[in-house]
Amino acid sequence: MVLEIKGGRRVVIATLKGDLDHHGCQQIRQDIDSVISMPSTKILVLDMTRISFMDSSGMGLLLARNKLAMDNQVQLIICGASVEITKLLQMVNLDKQIPLFSTLEQAIEYVERRG
Amino acid sequence: METNRLYAELPAISVNEAVSRVMISGLLMNIRGVTMGEIEEVKVALSEAVTNIILHAYPEGYPAGKIYIKGVVEGGRLTLKIWDKGCGIANLSQAMEPMFSGSGSQERTGMGFTVMQSFMDSLDVRTEKGKGTSVVMTKKLGIGT
Numbered sequence: 001m002v003l004e005i006k007g008g009r010r011v012v013i014a015t016l017k018g019d020l021d022h023h024g025c026q027q028i029r030q031d032i033d034s035v036i037s038m039p040s041t042k043i044l045v046l047d048m049t050r051i052s053f054m055d056s057s058g059m060g061l062l063l064a065r066n067k068l069a070m071d072n073q074v075q076l077i078i079c080g081a082s083v084e085i086t087k088l089l090q091m092v093n094l095d096k097q098i099p100l101f102s103t104l105e106q107a108i109e110y111v112e113r114r115g
Numbered sequence: 116m117e118t119n120r121l122y123a124e125l126p127a128i129s130v131n132e133a134v135s136r137v138m139i140s141g142l143l144m145n146i147r148g149v150t151m152g153e154i155e156e157v158k159v160a161l162s163e164a165v166t167n168i169i170l171h172a173y174p175e176g177y178p179a180g181k182i183y184i185k186g187v188v189e190g191g192r193l194t195l196k197i198w199d200k201g202c203g204i205a206n207l208s209q210a211m212e213p214m215f216s217g218s219g220s221q222e223r224t225g226m227g228f229t230v231m232q233s234f235m236d237s238l239d240v241r242t243e244k245g246k247g248t249s250v251v252m253t254k255k256l257g258i259g260t
Contacts, residue, residue, distance in 0.1 A: 022129050082155075
C-alpha cells in the first residue's frame with residue numbers, strides 16, 4: 001500500500017509511502033487522483049514524511065496533481081518533504097504554487113486557521 | 116589512495132531504478148566524510164540517468180536492452196558512468212534543455228538532465244544514433260565535513 005487516507009470528507013490527509021520515482025509513481029497516481037476527484041474533497045494534505053526518495057518523475061507527478069487539484073477546486077498542501085525533495089520542488093517552482101510545511105502538525109494548524 | 120568501484124548490467128525495466136540506487140549507496144557509504152545529503156544527491160542523479168534509459172533508449176520495436184553502470188571512487192571523487200546500447204538521442208542539445216521532454220506523457224517534466232547538472236559537479240553526455248548514449252558525471256564527496 002502506497003497511500004494511507006485519513007481525515008474528514010472535506011480535508012483529506014494522504015500519507016504517501018515509498019519511492020516517488022518513475023516506477024513508484026505509476027502505483028500512486030491513481031490513488032491520489034481518486035481522492036482529488038471526490039466532490040467532497042476541498043483540501044488535500046500530502047504528507048511526504050514517509051517518502052524515502054523522489055526524482056523528476058515525482059516532480060512531474062506533483063505538478064500534474066496540482067493542476068488536477070486546481071481544475072477540481074481542491075487546495076493541495078505538502079508537508080514533511082526532506083531537504084533534497086524540497087530542492088526538487090523549488091526547481092519547478094512548486095513551492096510557489098503549493099503551501100509547504102515541515103510537519104503535518106503545522107499543515108493542520110494552517111488548515112484550521114483558514115477555517 | 117583508496118579506490119573502490121562497481122560495475123553492473125541491469126535489464127532496462129523500471130524496478131531497477133531502485134536497485135541501482137541501493138548499489139550506489141553501498142559504494143558511497145564508507146567514504147570518509149561523505150554526508151547523507153551527498154549520497155541522496157548522487158542517488159537522484161543516477162536515478163534520472165537510469166530512468167532516461169528505461170523510457171527512451173529501447174523504444175517499441177527495439178530489442179530489449181540493458182542499463183550499464185560503472186562507478187569509481189578515488190581520492191574522495193566519484194566518477195559515475197551510465198550508458199545503454201539503444202537508439203541514441205536524435206537532438207541532444209534540445210533534450211538537455213530544461214523542461215524539454217521527448218516523452219508524449221504530460222507528466223514528464225523534462226528536468227532529468229537539469230537535475231543531474233544541479234546535483235553533480237560535472238555532466239558529459241555523448242550519443243550516437245543506433246549505438247546508444249553515455250552519461251558521465253563526477254562529484255567530489257566528503258566536502259560537507
